Amino acid sequence: MANTTAPSRDLRALPAAPGPLGLLDSTIGQKIVMATTGAILVGFVLFHFIGNALIFAGPEAINDYSHLLHHSHGLIWVARAVLLLAVVLHIATALRLTAKNASARPQPYKVKRDIATNYAARTMVWSGPILLGFLLYHLAHLTFGVTPGPYQHSPEDVYSNLVNGFSIPWVSGLYIVSMLSLGYHLFHGVWSMFQSLGINHSAYNPRIKHAAIGLALFITLGNISIPLSVLLGLVH
């Protein structure tokens, strides 16, 4: 009789403690954390783009908008705290899930064919870290104005910051490539968000799929249009 190497496992693993915190003990609960924090971040990138699109309305519009955000009686700090928490939870949970997934197949296949998955889904684990790197650069660049190089930062003049920043081709290039990464991340992430939260119904599935594609395209192309317009001299 062949001997197996099955590690000894609990015959009856205890269910997680009841309540929302118990959710964090299961992979499904962790996916729910990914989905809810992801939803917050999707909401952010959507409104971030809509706000930034004011650059096309001229210097006054976007600078007034920036002024409004910075004189919101602390509301901006509430938003920043929520976003920071969402980013930290999203990354921490992703690391935890990725580690578990990696250990679930210690011996890879010699030959493996993908049938249903797609490029965006397979590369979530790469587009995520790219976006984190971009986020840090982006904050250093346009929020704190501490990136090295010829760029001149002025906290009060968002319009000039964007035009100055994006006039440097490699900076614009970095933003555009990062936004493509964001597009892939959103394409899989938005659809996944619904599935992980259990929102799957034959009547709504095609609409959810289309919404995911539409949102990913809208945010990606919209964001890319800003550095591209500066590079092409449409915004100056």
Added chain:
Amino acid sequence: MMRLKLHVWRQKSGGTQGSFADYDMTDVSADMSFLEMLDVLNEKLTADGSDPIAFDHDCREGICGACGMVVNGEPHGPRKATTTCQLHMRSFKDGDELWIEPWRAEAFPVIKDLVVDRSAFDRVIQAGGYISVRSGSAPEANSTLVPKLDADAAFDAAQCIGCGACVAACPNASAMLFVSAKVSHLGHLPQGQPERYARVRKMVAQMDAEGFGGCTNHKECEAACPKEISISHIARLNRDLLKAQLTAAEEKKVSESA
């Protein structure tokens, strides 16, 4: 008659290192099933005095869930909605090269060659994949009414034969499709309601303890499933777990008494 080149995973036992062995098959009939093709090879290996290739099989009519191997990177081979035993050699061409591997998952350790230990699935079922009923004389058939749509949905989920192709196909070796099919099967029926939320918590806890990965919505499981179980069951599992965790008070009583 076809000629095939096979690369088959050979592994003496769980504790030993395995590797691929190459076999040239010369007269393979298009009418053979995949397992019959391996039977022919095994007869030859036995006659030559070597160890035949170990693989799981039982009913050979696609309903027991015993057979299963990864053929050229696809669990159960290239044909949609087909178990390995129901796969026929007409799905391949003369001169094809086939890589044959066991299911690869931490939770499914190799016992020998292409045979893996799937008792992790049994333990997930033991944890909650049942309903508690008084045994004895059968109840009157029409005493519990089941709406047609619920019966259909339960039956769709109940088609799961527990073969493990979903785990084998998943990039994360996740058992979500299997567990969701079992949870959905019982959860769609009135008889499954009393233990519905305790069940999902127990089965998910056992699933995670067995070392399966998490779901990242690749849909590879659905594509590989010989019974075409839909990932909509996974969404339902997620919903049920969410509700089970958040409705703790009502649910606590059930889990304590169970």
